[in-house]
Amino acid sequence: MAIYHDPSKPKHVADRVEIKTKVKDGASAEVPTTHDVTTTTPKEICGIGHRMKRKEDPRFIQGKGRYVDDFKLPGMLYMDIVRSPYAHAKILEIDASEALAMDGVLAVITGKDLEAHGLHWMPTLMSDTQMVLPTDKVVYYAQEVCAVIATDRYTAADAIEAVYVDYEPLKPVVSPFDALKDEVIVRDDKEIRTNRIWHWEVGDEAATDAIFDSATTVIKETMYIPRIHVSSIETCGMVANYNPATEKMQIYMTTQAPHAVRTVFALVTGLPEQKIQIISPDIGGGFGGKVPVYPGYVIGAVASLLIGKPVKWIEDRSENLQADSFARDYHLEAEMAADENGKIVGLRVNGLADHGCADSAANPSKFPAGLFSICTGSYDMKAAHVNFDAVYTNKPPGGVAYRCSFRVTEAVHMVERLTSMMAHELGVDPAAYRMNNFIKPEQFPYESPTGWEYDSGNYHAALEKAMEMIDYDGLRKEQLEKRERGELMGIGISSFTEVVGAGPAKDYDILGIKMFDSAEIRVHPTGKAIARFGTKSQGQGHETTYAQIIAEVLGIPALDIDIEEGDTDTAPYGLGTYASRSTPTAGAAAAMAARKIKAKARKIAAHLLEAHEDDLEWNVSQWQVKGSPDKAKTIQEIAFAAYTDHPDDLQAGLEATDYYNPPNLTFPFGSYICVVDIDKGTGEIHIRRFVAIDDCGNIINPLVVEGQVHGGLTMGLAPAMYEEIVYDENGQCLTGTLADYLVPTAVESPKWETGHTITPSPHHPIGAKGVGESPTVGAPPAIANAVVDAMWHLGVRHIDIPITPEKVWQALRDAGVTE
Amino acid sequence: MSQHNVSININGTEHSHDVDARLLLVHYIRENCDLTGTHIGCDSTSCGACTVIVDGRAIKSCTMFAVQASGKEVETIEGVADGGLHPIQEGFWEMHGLQCGYCTPGMIMCAKTLLEKNPDPTEEEIRWGISGNLCRCTGYNKIVEAIQYAAEKINQPEAASA
Known part of the structure; x- marks a missing residue:
């Protein structure tokens, strides 16, 4: 397995990746769209479609959740980290003598100490390398420099102030455009002196150029999708507990992907994998920020290993905002072409990705720019070409998702902004323009110009529903009236297509580990069950929705099925929860494993009923003789028999495991409409209404889906209007607290109005697609389009997110509005 | 020290x-x-x-x-609960006012003083009342609904449970 790429040369991804995947033979091209969630099980069973209250909630509402900082082990020590005050500097000396002389300080761990064990560098998920602790220079502000281990957290915090580090500041490179000049080299550990990390292209360049040459209308815009941070309310942390007697390393940690972490730990440290147990307990929000392995995790584990006692490390908020993986940070130069009828015909994109000091993105390994090539979106066009470079800068490494499937948000923002711009440019209503350019329902499965095969969709139905719900025509009339009075009102649309559920094993892996996911179900003799998964909820509600999937298939009440995730000693191997992949992969595995159990249950039922298997039919929760429903065995009776009276030719027990390899990704979609009123004097934007119609295929639990959509919308609002990680020219982070990094409160967050259409995935066992991230992807362009829609007539074409009152005010002044 | x-x-x-x-x-x-x-x-x-x-x-x-x-x-x-669940806890469960649960205890404590001071708050008063508490998961709509549920139950215990 290629964990380390050859550090002697930068990783240029020259080979184009073939991403086209075919759905299974027999998948229907015609998938009807419906509007109502239906159920096939009664309320007592709570299978798919029931608005079931969450099973996990009682412990959380009573303060009985167990998060990593809640674990207190006997003899536990505390770790705190000395961080760099410079973005780029040589380390001349680290003097820890004063810290080591303090009562309660046990150790100070430096890069040199880790070097002795070969652990001062670690691999990133993208097969780049990243410093754990530096031996000679730091490459970003707030980088870990050394760590203090003490008997309590206050002493550790005192001791980091008593470590003296002598730095020789170096000139940093902060802008990725400056980085391209290679005047300041961020990574002088590499043999080739360049800041360029990779180059990536997708699509047909020649065909795209030809389309643009013959196009009637071409629009072009530069866009910056700024660096942001997930800022989950729980920061990252761990308790590493090495037991010298058993030689077992038990690590409680905030990770969205515990199994992959275990394997990486084993490969990096050389510890036998069976001696490593990763326990991901309740997690206080993840959103992609808890996918990477941060240096603190490695240092904490090494400290516990060397000292032989448990070591706790919990980041504070400033460390979290300043040093953990960021998201986005894409600079785009995007063009869209339309023919003489105004039809979108092509898309051309040049991108520059700022990865900070290491490519620590959490993408599938063959996809350096993630799934950005979904950028043709919901529109049927002839050709597209994407051309990307990535560079190192003196900033923290990344980038991870921010509640989005790998780089889809950047792509969707671009295409949705361009589509609205094109409509305005052509003088066509943006809704009508979308309707005329959408991929039509009969075109599915649809092959996109960048090689995707969209599984199913009905974009017209979703937009129609959103327009009806918000009274689009009425709003446009109102807008005209207001405009005549000089008032600014805007209506913005976003009709996004997501791509989630990575993924087919042949194309999708992380560090070589294929991106399947797993479920293991055990039905106990009394008919109750436990199921374990390779994913890990961070609030998504898996304990409820997975139970509902199993309840649907087996007829065992969802309340009788316990769901466990996160303990690598007990759960089956899986790649974890991010990129809305849990329902498409582990949710599918749950259905498949349950079907295996149902098939075995049929054999047992046939034995009990003295009937032939073929003469039995399933009815909600029992196998019954066809035409004689009184001759039946319930799943509970069958479960008991599986341990007490099973047929001689069948093994005892009622269990199954499934490692599900999806045949394709899933393509959730939706249409969002946002209405804003803008104060011309202050530039303040008021979101008056926001209607979101999502189509995530079949809905497992409408309550949970609503919650996911609401939360995702607020996390779409956040980068659209408030959040950005900002650095000064020295690479100092200016947004290192929640007083500067503006996470929306209940006051900024609008009253979301949501709805759905249902267009099932033809290849997913229960027709579901995944939903947690769609709204984060779809909301920002709806808001940006609304703001620009309000000001287009004044000559305003584009404003980069976050769209602050200051930017709006400036745009209005630039357009000559002075009142 | x-x-x-x-x-x-x-x-x-x-x-x-x-x-x-x-x-x-x-x-x-x-x-x-x-x-x-x-x-x-x-x-x-x-x-x-x-x-x-x-x-x-x-x-x-x-x-x-x-x-x-x-x-x-x-x-x-x-x-907060005097046996069973407090109406605010119940509201959070009924209305799906939580996801990861990390902000939930703080939200519930904040809501409790809010309702003690203002037993029948408007939606806007609830939003301002909890504006010192951040939630990254829910988008706040359902937290507001959870507090409205609790207010109704506290004010008319019989009607809400009927």
Whole structure:
């Protein structure tokens, strides 16, 4: 397995990746769209479609959740980290003598100490390398420099102030455009002196150029999708507990992907994998920020290993905002072409990705720019070409998702902004323009110009529903009236297509580990069950929705099925929860494993009923003789028999495991409409209404889906209007607290109005697609389009997110509005 | 570091310890008293995950010293229910007012003082009332609905349970 790429040369991804995947033979091209969630099980069973209250909630509402900082082990020590005050500097000396002389300080761990064990560098998920602790220079502000281990957290915090580090500041490179000049080299550990990390292209360049040459209308815009941070309310942390007697390393940690972490730990440290147990307990929000392995995790584990006692490390908020993986940070130069009828015909994109000091993105390994090539979106066009470079800068490494499937948000923002711009440019209503350019329902499965095969969709139905719900025509009339009075009102649309559920094993892996996911179900003799998964909820509600999937298939009440995730000693191997992949992969595995159990249950039922298997039919929760429903065995009776009276030719027990390899990704979609009123004097934007119609295929639990959509919308609002990680020219982070990094409160967050259409995935066992991230992807362009829609007539074409009152005010002044 | 004896009544139980003057109330609650329902999100009074009630007022316990709470009555999430669930807890469960659950105890404590001061708040009053508490998962709509549910139940206990 290629964990380390050859550090002697930068990783240029020259080979184009073939991403086209075919759905299974027999998948229907015609998938009807419906509007109502239906159920096939009664309320007592709570299978798919029931608005079931969450099973996990009682412990959380009573303060009985167990998060990593809640674990207190006997003899536990505390770790705190000395961080760099410079973005780029040589380390001349680290003097820890004063810290080591303090009562309660046990150790100070430096890069040199880790070097002795070969652990001062670690691999990133993208097969780049990243410093754990530096031996000679730091490459970003707030980088870990050394760590203090003490008997309590206050002493550790005192001791980091008593470590003296002598730095020789170096000139940093902060802008990725400056980085391209290679005047300041961020990574002088590499043999080739360049800041360029990779180059990536997708699509047909020649065909795209030809389309643009013959196009009637071409629009072009530069866009910056700024660096942001997930800022989950729980920061990252761990308790590493090495037991010298058993030689077992038990690590409680905030990770969205515990199994992959275990394997990486084993490969990096050389510890036998069976001696490593990763326990991901309740997690206080993840959103992609808890996918990477941060240096603190490695240092904490090494400290516990060397000292032989448990070591706790919990980041504070400033460390979290300043040093953990960021998201986005894409600079785009995007063009869209339309023919003489105004039809979108092509898309051309040049991108520059700022990865900070290491490519620590959490993408599938063959996809350096993630799934950005979904950028043709919901529109049927002839050709597209994407051309990307990535560079190192003196900033923290990344980038991870921010509640989005790998780089889809950047792509969707671009295409949705361009589509609205094109409509305005052509003088066509943006809704009508979308309707005329959408991929039509009969075109599915649809092959996109960048090689995707969209599984199913009905974009017209979703937009129609959103327009009806918000009274689009009425709003446009109102807008005209207001405009005549000089008032600014805007209506913005976003009709996004997501791509989630990575993924087919042949194309999708992380560090070589294929991106399947797993479920293991055990039905106990009394008919109750436990199921374990390779994913890990961070609030998504898996304990409820997975139970509902199993309840649907087996007829065992969802309340009788316990769901466990996160303990690598007990759960089956899986790649974890991010990129809305849990329902498409582990949710599918749950259905498949349950079907295996149902098939075995049929054999047992046939034995009990003295009937032939073929003469039995399933009815909600029992196998019954066809035409004689009184001759039946319930799943509970069958479960008991599986341990007490099973047929001689069948093994005892009622269990199954499934490692599900999806045949394709899933393509959730939706249409969002946002209405804003803008104060011309202050530039303040008021979101008056926001209607979101999502189509995530079949809905497992409408309550949970609503919650996911609401939360995702607020996390779409956040980068659209408030959040950005900002650095000064020295690479100092200016947004290192929640007083500067503006996470929306209940006051900024609008009253979301949501709805759905249902267009099932033809290849997913229960027709579901995944939903947690769609709204984060779809909301920002709806808001940006609304703001620009309000000001287009004044000559305003584009404003980069976050769209602050200051930017709006400036745009209005630039357009000559002075009142 | 000077040591001080503190006596704090938490959820009706007297706790007494000798503590450093600088010990934060949130650490005292979590580590000296092993009540881990009160969470830490930012250490700087921004997020509200550590909200507890001190002598009837919602306080962010990451910016109060334990010694400042000596002699006072503190209520945490572990003490809100008087057998079963408090109507606010029930509201959060019924209306899906939580996802990861990390901000939830602080939200509930904040909502409790909000409803004690203003038993029948408007939606806007609820939004302003919880604006010192950040939630990253829910988008707040369902938290507002959870508090509305609780207000209704507290004001008309029979009607809400019927």
